[in-house]
Amino acid sequence: MDLKLLRLYKFPILIALSCVAFYWNFAYGLAREDFGRLVMLYTALFFLSYKLYELLRHNFKILVILAIIFRLIFLFALPELSQDYFRFIWDGQLINAGINPYQFIPTEISNELDFSNTKVLLKGMGSLSAGHYSNYPPVNQLLFAVSSFLANSSQLLNVMFLRAIIILADLGTLFFGASLLSNLGLSRDRIFLYILNPFIIIEMIGNLHFESVMVFFLVWSLYLLEQKRWFASAIVLGLSISVKLLPLLFLPLFFGFFLNSPKLSFMKLLGFHCLVILTLVISFVPFYSEEVLANFMASVGLWFGKFEFNASVYYLVRWVGFQVKGYNIIETAGKILPVITFVAVLLLTFLRKNATMQSLIKSMLFGISVYLLLSTTVHPWYLAIPLLLSVFTQFRFMLAWCLLVILSYSAYSNAQYDENLWLVALEYTVVIGYFLYELFLPKNSKPLDRVY
Template sequence: MMLSVVIMYAAFAYDLVRSDFVKLLSLYAALFFLSFKVIQLQKLDWKLLLGFGIVCRLVFLFAIPNLSQDFYRFIWDGRMIAEGINPYLSTPQEWMQSGNFEVVAQSRQLVEGMQSLNASHYTNYPPVSQWVYALAGVLYPKSILGSVIVMRIILIFADVVTFLFLRKLLQQLKLPQHRAFWYFLNPLVIIELTGNLHFEGLMVMCLLISIYLLLKKKWIWAAVLFGLSVSVKLLPLVLLPLFFHYFRKQERLNIYKLIAFYGIIFLTILITFLPFLSVELIQNFGDSVALWFNKFEFNASIYYVIRWIGFQTVGWNIIGIAGKILPIIVLFAVLALSLFEKNNSEKTLFVNMLFALSIYFLLSTTVHPWYVITPLAISIFTNYKYLLVWSFTVIFSYSAYCINGFNEQLWLVGLEYVLVIGFLIYEFNSSEKIKLF
């Protein structure tokens, strides 16, 4: 069975094009079923499953990512830094039009690979991610595959560290330790992190180490690691309000310690940005992040319903309005969780983190498959399984990519969220939580 999984991952890595959705879905469904079957049969032999997970990742080592072209932008940014150029101050298109394209090796190939949408916008990847891109740029300044291998090795290492801290946290919470494999052997995690080089894996590693240190009362280092996780991807900022009640219970509302915790987080973020800091960076980075709320649309749930209502009532796409209102709703929802829900126990803190991230993504205008990985990691520490369902159904979104371009299949998007939200409602109302194995 394990050999079959490895062979299918090899087919996924080296013999699949994104537009062949039937093959993509068939392979993914088979991998999903067999991977969880392996966990069920071998869950007590964690060393065997750890080795198996590493082998599944190493299968991708020499493959060029085939489901996402974001890695071309990572390489571009890294090579800019390697040449001493701030990647936040210009777009690839601007750089190419300036006539200086020869400074970045394989610049034409990189820009064509990332495509015009990405090349026309300023980078929105925070500094810690940029450091990894820069390392790849220094080690392999003229090889795309070489740069891919460097980033892939780092992400595999991050996944292994994540697995170890998943087990530590599960042990501390007195939960079954084999749950760590629901993340580590999940095909979504392997394909999107190792396969497609998305840096959620590095962010999740820093976030889980931060939470572990916090539960061990090492709140200063916990704050530093939390700040580093934000400097990989900005998403953990959504979780910040949830620590209020935890500090209230664990530290008897030592307001100075709480303020210091938040202060160290933001100081860490600032320090990581210092090598790139300028007025133009703040403007460009802010503009780039705003695009995700006010312009981009992909695999959304509640927003698509709002968009349809907008077309029916005013006759045009209201993303410009909805993109400003929905983040405010998310903010108030997270504040409600932090103020009215008691996050004063470790398990409750994880549940509210899961709900905060779920609310954020259910109200987002853009939900790429790899976005689901962070709430998936948090869900391991709760009794809710709807993120496992989502980690399967989110693959339906790849049906949008066809030979002739991009054509989102809204009925599949609808099916994805009906299954996820339906399962969530069932779990929320059920007195008995579903036992997987």
């Protein structure tokens, strides 16, 4: 019987073992400067993981076990593709020392601290992070503080605790995502397009990006809202925003869902929004002062008016600006493009009914996609929310985007961190082209959501 099972599952076993080997290489033997190897390993993992999903999609338990194994491979590894975790540890240690992480720039207070690892953290986080105020919202800060408290000054232990938090968040996303899919009459195995995706495993587990925690709270909130438990849903959504501010973008889109649902109403819509904002405000209370608020908003504003990375529409606008004005117009574009995004979200709010959970999620996917396409900065891990949302729709352009976003790492292959704009153009040409193909696919064609 065992031999029969071995023969039956020989290809999935071979693919799974290959994935283990490749993830091990990612975790313990890869530098982000080695762009060619990075792309080859990532591409191989992407296609092997998708093949594994196709072969085992109806064996839910095995896919869960594999998803956990792939994540545990990274448990003892220090992130090599991102240096953000040094700032996480820094902020956590400040809180445990009774210092407000929003109040001081690291380079300003480094000489006043008696941390044994101050120099290591400052060097590790880099001059950009060390020269600005923290922009991580309060729930994120709480998790940094807990990890720092448990690990003391051990860098590896801190990373392990942070990684454990993210793994638990992914398991929560697996549970609530699969449950929501089942409630919507969709196959629950779709959740593995997110959970088993190498993009999620590498960027979230490997590189310690807390978008996984934000996504967990978001899908939990949507699960509660689908059951019309709007009060609890609002609180959980507020927690999601307090991990990363991005879900604030979705607030207008709930208008149609509340007004078109029998058990909901306009008054409950107002209550929902008030609870979301109240939860966010309460999370900031322990850190609040006028100075801190100004510092935090200034730090967040930098991402719109100063920084640029892996952008699409903005790079075209920037080129036009150079032709017309003769200089980089990022400060102007950084103010106008968010307004266009907000207008797009309002159009999605009032031109689409969003009466069902699936239509609401589709509008959320469209809204955040517009936001990312108009952003001046699109780091790979920003794609976590739209990837999760796409699982509940027929759209699969996010799989292409998550595959091609690895090309943005070409910037780290040179000392100047110069981007290869040809690779950026390739990324967005394919992604936008695939999205338009899916959007305007002839109605008599087989729906894509039945394929997956």
